[in-house]
Amino acid sequence: MRMTRWSRLWLLLALALIVALVYxxxxxxxxxxxxxxxxxxxxxxxxxxxxxxxxxxxxxxxxAAAPAGVEPLALLGLVACILAWLVSYRASIQDLxxxxxxxxxxxxxxxxxxxxxARTLLFPVLFFVFALPSWSQLSVPLRELTVLAMRxxxxxxxxxxxxxxxxxxIPNGTFEIEEGCSGLHFLTVGLAVAALNGELRRDAxxxxxxxxxxxxxxxxxxxxxxVYTIIEAGYLTDMHSSLLRNHxxxxxxxxxxxxxxxxxxxxxxxxxxxxxxxxxFVPQEKVRALARADLTGVALVIALLIGLPAAxxxxxxxxxxxxxxxxxxxxxxxxxxxxxxxxxxxxxxxFPRADGQERLVFTDGSDETVEVLLVSYRRQHQGAKLVxxxxxxxxxxxIGGPEQTVAASTxxxxxxxxxxxxxxxxxxxxxxxxxxxxxxxxxxFPAQLWYGFNALVSNxxxxxxxxxxxxxxxxxxxxxxxxxxxxxPAGKVTASSSxxxxxxx
Numbered sequence: 125m126r127m128t129r130w131s132r133l134w135l136l137l138a139l140a141l142i143v144a145l146v147y148x149x150x151x152x153x154x155x156x157x158x159x160x161x162x163x164x165x166x167x168x169x170x171x172x173x174x175x176x177x178x179x180x181x182x183x184x185x186x187x188a189a190a191p192a193g194v195e196p197l198a199l200l201g202l203v204a205c206i207l208a209w210l211v212s213y214r215a216s217i218q219d220l221x222x223x224x225x226x227x228x229x230x231x232x233x234x235x236x237x238x239x240x241x242a243r244t245l246l247f248p249v250l251f252f253v254f255a256l257p258s259w260s261q262l263s264v265p266l267r268e269l270t271v272l273a274m275r276x277x278x279x280x281x282x283x284x285x286x287x288x289x290x291x292x293x294i295p296n297g298t299f300e301i302e303e304g305c306s307g308l309h310f311l312t313v314g315l316a317v318a319a320l321n322g323e324l325r326r327d328a329x330x331x332x333x334x335x336x337x338x339x340x341x342x343x344x345x346x347x348x349x350x351v352y353t354i355i356e357a358g359y360l361t362d363m364h365s366s367l368l369r370n371h372x373x374x375x376x377x378x379x380x381x382x383x384x385x386x387x388x389x390x391x392x393x394x395x396x397x398x399x400x401x402x403x404x405f406v407p408q409e410k411v412r413a414l415a416r417a418d419l420t421g422v423a424l425v426i427a428l429l430i431g432l433p434a435a436x437x438x439x440x441x442x443x444x445x446x447x448x449x450x451x452x453x454x455x456x457x458x459x460x461x462x463x464x465x466x467x468x469x470x471x472x473x474x475f476p477r478a479d480g481q482e483r484l485v486f487t488d489g490s491d492e493t494v495e496v497l498l499v500s501y502r503r504q505h506q507g508a509k510l511v512x513x514x515x516x517x518x519x520x521x522x523i524g525g526p527e528q529t530v531a532a533s534t535x536x537x538x539x540x541x542x543x544x545x546x547x548x549x550x551x552x553x554x555x556x557x558x559x560x561x562x563x564x565x566x567x568x569f570p571a572q573l574w575y576g577f578n579a580l581v582s583n584x585x586x587x588x589x590x591x592x593x594x595x596x597x598x599x600x601x602x603x604x605x606x607x608x609x610x611x612x613p614a615g616k617v618t619a620s621s622s623x624x625x626x627x628x629x
Contacts, residue, residue: 169255179248190240198234215576236421254316266306297363307347314343346382449587472519477508511568536566556590
């Protein structure tokens with residue numbers, strides 16, 4: 125029956141469109157990343173998406189013939205995933221909410237149609253993960269692995285190299301191993317190819333894992349060959365080789381060789397079972413029963429997909445916004461008194477679109493001075509939050525050093541030991557912590573999660589307070605100064621306008 129093969133596909137398409145629209149912040153991120161032809165890291169996303177659609181359409185007979193029925197356990201999982209998505213979205217943890225998106229679709233389909241359909245959709249949904257920008261979390265470790273590989277290879281083959289962090293100094297030039305040199309794009313594309321190859325061959329899971337491991341090794345090796353060749357070309361041509369300017373497509377050429385090797389080796393592995401024959405006939409009585417069950421399940425799932433975010437938004441609309449933190453509550457009392465803020469200080473933090481940003485300076489009448497920064501947001505979102513790309517507690521003129529968590533009598537602080545980039549290269553301690561919905565956090569990630577959890581039903585404010593004092597020749601003395609300053613009870617500060625610097629973005 126031709127209609128039975130396509131009816132569920134249309135319902136699945138409807139679910140996919142509803143998920144894409146209701147959870148559009150994640151969908152928008154995917155579209156932007158897949159269309160970013162300047163960075164190119166995830167432009168393969170459209171190919172992955174197309175392959176996922178083809179895999180589902182290819183299985184339409186199996187999907188149509190599967191028994192129907194609402195799956196309560198999947199519905200519970202769907203509720204949990206929707207709440208997790210709302211928390212991560214409100215917390216502006218982008219990599220987390222885009223990673224949850226395919227799970228929402230899979231659980232929605234599972235809840236509406238039952239586990240047999242869910243099993244058929246499992247591989248296409250997992251395959252979609254290769255298109256997610258969340259893989260960027262691997263960029264730093266892959267870059268460090270590339271630097272380590274170059275350290276070993278250059279020590280054996282030359283030229284003589286001095287490696288300082290991500291910089292590789294050879295006798296006639298310097299190379300910087302940037303995140304684009306990590307080989308992440310080759311790795312994600314390679315793993316996608318290996319996974320699809322295993323699915324089309326119907327390989328056993330052990331064989332599939334072996335193929336993924338083989339492709340991981342080949343993709344990493346291809347990237348190391350690319351970087352090593354570029355370094356050697358720079359050395360042998362006195363930094364005049366064209367590869368130094370146009371090495372992107374050279375890398376894909378090397379990766380093509382790695383793909384050839386993969387298919388040669390994977391072809392020797394024992395293939396899996398051939399695909400089962402597709403169902404060709406479904407009785408009319410079963411068609412009607414499946415249709416009724418499908419519509420019931422889909423209606424229930426749609427109610428959850430739309431209802432939970434709508435309920436959260438409605439409750440938040442009824443709750444007033446929390447007041448912003450104020451610098452007027454930061455005075456530690458005698459012997460500390462306010463002093464004039466140095467607007468040319470080397471400490472110039474960056475917090476785009478902050479609703480409040482104030483600077484104060486306190487002195488105890490001797491040589492001890494503490495600079496105070498208070499940053500507040502009424503509502504955090506992507507591009508306007510305490511933690512994320514574009515924000516910087518240290519600013520551009522300070523270089524970060526060792527970090528640790530310290531315990532003060534008023535709660536924990538995150539300590540940063542920093543130095544000035546420009547002369548006189550002064551050394552400072554910066555203590556910072558976050559305050560969200562009445563709780564204090566020294567680390568940013570728990571503060572973000574707590575914000576997102578509270579933002580489900582309210583409009584919590586979020587703030588950061590940071591203290592800076594000079595180390596001189598002894599940061600232990602500076603630490604004691606900050607401990608004493610932070611331990612004093614706050615009171616109302618009375619200061620002239622020259623003693624408070626209010627910054628707007």
